[in-house]
Every structure is written in structure tokens, then in C-alpha cells.
Amino acid sequence: MTDKNLVLGGMLYEGKAKQVFTAGDGDLVLIHFKDDATAFNGEKKGQIENKGVINNRLSARFFRYLETEGIPTHFVALINDRDMLCRRVEIIPLEVIVRNIVAGSLAKRTNQAEGTELGEPLVELTCKDDARGDPLVTKEEAIAMGAASTEEIDRIRTLALQVNEKLLPFLLEKKLKLVDFKLEFGRDRDGNLLLADEISPDTCRFWDTETGEKLDKDRFRRDLGGVKEAYIEVWNRIGDFRSSET
Numbered sequence: 001m002t003d004k005n006l007v008l009g010g011m012l013y014e015g016k017a018k019q020v021f022t023a024g025d026g027d028l029v030l031i032h033f034k035d036d037a038t039a040f041n042g043e044k045k046g047q048i049e050n051k052g053v054i055n056n057r058l059s060a061r062f063f064r065y066l067e068t069e070g071i072p073t074h075f076v077a078l079i080n081d082r083d084m085l086c087r088r089v090e091i092i093p094l095e096v097i098v099r100n101i102v103a104g105s106l107a108k109r110t111n112q113a114e115g116t117e118l119g120e121p122l123v124e125l126t127c128k129d130d131a132r133g134d135p136l137v138t139k140e141e142a143i144a145m146g147a148a149s150t151e152e153i154d155r156i157r158t159l160a161l162q163v164n165e166k167l168l169p170f171l172l173e174k175k176l177k178l179v180d181f182k183l184e185f186g187r188d189r190d191g192n193l194l195l196a197d198e199i200s201p202d203t204c205r206f207w208d209t210e211t212g213e214k215l216d217k218d219r220f221r222r223d224l225g226g227v228k229e230a231y232i233e234v235w236n237r238i239g240d241f242r243s244s245e246t
């Protein structure tokens with residue numbers, strides 16, 4: 001698929017890091033990745049040079065890999081440096097967080113040291129609601145608020161754990177520890193659940209296996225410096241240089 005034969009419609013949505021346009025016959029969307037960065041539910045704002053390019057290409061790399069491992073995703077094709085074609089889905093208004101190591105809000109909430117290994121991966125659900133700070137919800141609350149059915153939540157949990165199982169060794173090979181990450185899921189026109197949104201240093205915590213160096217958005221959140229260099233480093237380790245596709 002090239003720019004030439006892709007019919008683009010209007011903008012459906014503009015978020016903090018991406019714009020979404022209708023595409024094709026209405027079953028598709030074009031996702032445009034921006035360099036804008038936000039943290040703390042929009043309170044901190046900035047730009048990370050070429051983040052959009054790296055997150056677009058990295059997300060495509062992850063989605064392609066996960067598809068080959070049997071995970072259904074919304075990814076269709078990489079169009080160019082900043083644009084990706086995806087199946088149109090109705091996003092389930094939950095953020096699904098998978099954790100292998102204690103960090104961030106879990107460290108605060110449970111008073112555990114960052115870096116503590118969890119015996120088992122932990123799956124958390126939060127409401128997609130910046131204004132209320134993405135509050136944690138139980139499975140029962142998510143069902144009661146109509147976000148998803150019981151079957152959908154069970155399937156989301158299974159898929160999220162499968163994504164973790166597939167990403168852990170893939171990243172370890174690149175000397176990256178997958179500390180935690182956030183996923184979003186959507187329903188296609190036929191009601192099938194697909195992994196959606198993005199997988200990138202904006203939505204994952206990656207630590208270097210040898211030095212423990214943070215190679216993700218925490219460098220921006222916590223003013224650690226070397227933000228764009230960290231994104232480039234992740235791309236250099238994971239990018240698919242053998243692929244002849246854009």
C-alpha cells in the first residue's frame with residue numbers, strides 16, 4: 001500500500017501523541033504519530049525530536065512480530081515514517097497494564113522499591129480517563145461500568161499475558177528488560193478483539209539488562225536527560241533493518 005492509492009477521510013480523533021484519520025472504505029484508519037510528549041495525565045508537556053518516527057516504526061515492528069506469534073492486532077501496513085494503516089476499531093475505554101518488575105505507580109501505591117521482581121506478571125485495569133488520573137478499576141467495576149463484557153475482559157487478560165510472554169524473550173535478546181507496559185484493545189466491526197494503539201517507549205518501561213539504564217519515557221517524565229537518545233537506542237536495538245518495506 002502506498003500513499004498514492006490510499007483514500008483518506010477526515011480526522012476522527014486527536015490525542016496527545018497521535019492523530020487518527022478515516023481511510024480506505026471506512027474499515028481502516030490512518031494513524032499519524034507526532035513528536036508531542038505529555039506526562040502526568042497531560043500536566044507536563046514537551047516534544048521529543050523524531051519520537052513520532054521511532055514510535056511508528058517500533059509499533060509496526062512489534063505488531064508484525066506479535067501477529068506472527070498469533071496475537072490479533074489492528075496493524076495493516078506501515079505507510080511512511082510517521083503513518084501506519086490499521087483496521088478501524090472501537091477502543092475499549094480501559095488501559096491494560098502488565099508488570100514484571102515494580103516501578104512507577106505500583107511502587108508508590110504498594111511502597112515497594114522500584115526494581116523488585118514480581119513472582120508472576122501482574123495485570124491491572126485502569127479507566128482511560130486523564131481528568132481523573134486513569135483510576136484503577138477491578139474487573140467487576142469495568143464490567144459494571146459497561147466498558148467490556150466478562151468474556152471480553154477474560155480474553156483481554158489472556159491476550160495481555162500472551163503479549164508479555166512473547167515480548168519478554170524478544171526484548172531480552174536485545175538486552176532490554178521489559179519492566180511494564182500499557183496495552184489498549186478494540187473491537188472490529190464483527191466484534192473481534194484486536195490489540196490496538198501503540199507499543200513504544202512511550203507505553204513501555206525498558207531497562208538495559210546490564211546497566212539498568214532507563215530507555216523509555218521515564219527519562220522525560222523524571223527529567224533524566226538523554227530522552228531522544230534513549231528512543232534512538234531502543235530503535236537501534238529493535239528496528240527491523242532487514243525489512244525492505246518502509
Ligand code: UDP
Binds near residue numbers: 095106181202
Ligand atoms: N502507561 C501508559 N499510559 C498511561 C499510563 C501508563 O503508557 O496513561 C504505561 C507506562 O509507560 C508504564 C506502564 O504503563 O510502562 C505502567 O505505568 P504506571 O502505572 O507505573 O504509571 P506512571 O508511573 O507511568 O504514571
